[in-house]
Amino acid sequence: MALPTTPTITAFERSPDRGRGLARDMRVRWALEEVGQAYAVRLVSFEAMKEPAHRALHPFGQIPTYEEGDLALFESGAIVFHIAERRAGLLPADANARARAIAWMFAALNTVEPPILDRGFATLLERDKTWFAERLPILEDRVHGRLGELSRRLGDADWLDGAFSAGDLLMVTVLRRLEGSGLLEKHANLSAYVARGEARPAYQRAFDAQRAVFTGTPPPP
Ligand code: GTB
Numbered sequence: 001m002a003l004p005t006t007p008t009i010t011a012f013e014r015s016p017d018r019g020r021g022l023a024r025d026m027r028v029r030w031a032l033e034e035v036g037q038a039y040a041v042r043l044v045s046f047e048a049m050k051e052p053a054h055r056a057l058h059p060f061g062q063i064p065t066y067e068e069g070d071l072a073l074f075e076s077g078a079i080v081f082h083i084a085e086r087r088a089g090l091l092p093a094d095a096n097a098r099a100r101a102i103a104w105m106f107a108a109l110n111t112v113e114p115p116i117l118d119r120g121f122a123t124l125l126e127r128d129k130t131w132f133a134e135r136l137p138i139l140e141d142r143v144h145g146r147l148g149e150l151s152r153r154l155g156d157a158d159w160l161d162g163a164f165s166a167g168d169l170l171m172v173t174v175l176r177r178l179e180g181s182g183l184l185e186k187h188a189n190l191s192a193y194v195a196r197g198e199a200r201p202a203y204q205r206a207f208d209a210q211r212a213v214f215t216g217t218p219p220p221p
Contacts, residue, residue, distance in 0.1 A: 005068055005069045006038055006039060006040055006068075007032070007037065007039045007040070007066055007067065007068040008039065008040040008041070008042055008066075008067045008068075009025060009028050009029070009032075009039055009040075009041055009042070009064050009065065009066050009067075009079075010025070010041070010042050010043070010044050010054075010057070010058075010063045010064055010065045011023065011025035011029075011041050011042075011043055011044070011063055011064060011210065011213065012025070012043065012044070012046075012063055012213075013043040013044055013045045013048075013213075014045070014214075015210070015213065015214060018214055019210065019211040019213070019214030019215060020179065021176070021206075021207045021210050021211065022176060022177060022179070023063065023064075023210070024063065024064055024076040024173075025041075025063055025064040025076075025210060026173060026206060026207070026210055027076050027080055027169060027170060027173040028064045028066065028076055028079050028080060028083070029041075029206035029209055029210060030169055030173070030202060030203050030206040030207075031079075031080045031083045031084065031090060031166065031169055032083060032206075033201075033202035033203070033205045033206045034089050034090055034169065034200075034202040035083060035084075035087035035088065035089040035090060036087075036089070037083065037087060041209075041213075043213060044063060049061045049062060049063065057072050057074060058074040059074070060074070062074070064076055064079065065079075066079040066082070077105060077106075077109045077170065080105070080166055080169065080170060081102070081105060081166065083166075084165075084166040090165055090166040090169065091165060091166055092162065092163065092165065097161065097162060100161045100167075101161060101165035101166060101167045102166075102167070103167070104160045104161060104165065104166075104167025104168070104170075104171060105166050105167045105170050107167070107171070108167065108170035108171040108173075108174045109170060109174070111146070112146055112147075112150060112171065112174050112175070113174045113177070115139070115142040115143045115146050116143055116146075116174060116175075116177050116178060117177070118139050118142070119136075119139040119140060119142075119143050119181070120177060122135060122136060122139055123136070140181075140183060143178070143181075143183050144183060144186065147183065147184070147186070147187050147190060148187065150171075150187075150190065151187040151189055151190050154189055154190065154193060155189065156189065158193075158196060159193075159196075164197075164200070168193075168197060169197070171193075172193065172194050172197030172198070172203075175190060175193070175194050176194060176198075
């Protein structure tokens with residue numbers, strides 16, 4: 001009988017977020033914690049990420065990656081989906097509810113994340129451009145508009161579609177990218193939604209584990 005393999009993921013050796021859990025290994029760690037799957041982490045430097053050995057796992061030379069037995073995956077959404085498909089806890093058993101949860105996974109990555117990333121890249125990389133002051137409000141309006149739509153759909157529910165799912169997991173990690181922008185706070189139910197996700201024990205374990213890489217202190221047992 002084949003021995004069960006412990007999945008190995010990759011993460012930044014030195015995350016530029018200084019342990020705030022904003023890099024995309026966080027969503028993979030969280031998914032693994034939600035389903036109770038132990039995992040190993042291989043830390044990679046920015047240089048190592050661009051080497052052929054890492055590019056064999058990740059064509060774009062990025063983190064996270066996921067290796068389990070003879071399977072190697074890249075793209076955090078695909079990895080979370082794989083974890084959710086193989087283990088109970090992140091996708092409903094009912095076929096229609098499952099399809100809707102998957103739709104929310106795509107919505108998080110394809111509809112909500114892009115305007116948040118556009119704003120993030122602009123504030124990080126384009127601050128010195130003459131047109132930055134004119135462009136920022138345009139980008140923030142787009143984020144605000146998208147958040148308004150999401151907020152209206154969420155209403156006073158705890159999660160996007162019934163029980164917590166991989167759709168919520170991805171959406172919460174996407175919304176966390178707005179930390180410090182003041183944009184999320186304009187939608188009280190979305191702030192509460194993110195706080196609800198962050199309060200989950202599995203989230204806390206994942207957060208502590210990635211933070212320990214930055215602080216150099218092992219997470220609590
Ligand atoms: N679509 C891919 C996925 O979802 O997996 C995107 C992967 C990706 O962008 N990976 C980033 C990376 O490896 C890390 S997460 N970058 C290195 C490179 O491209 O050379 C993005 C990220 C980086 C830093 C912060 N931060 O400092 O707050 C947040 C998020």
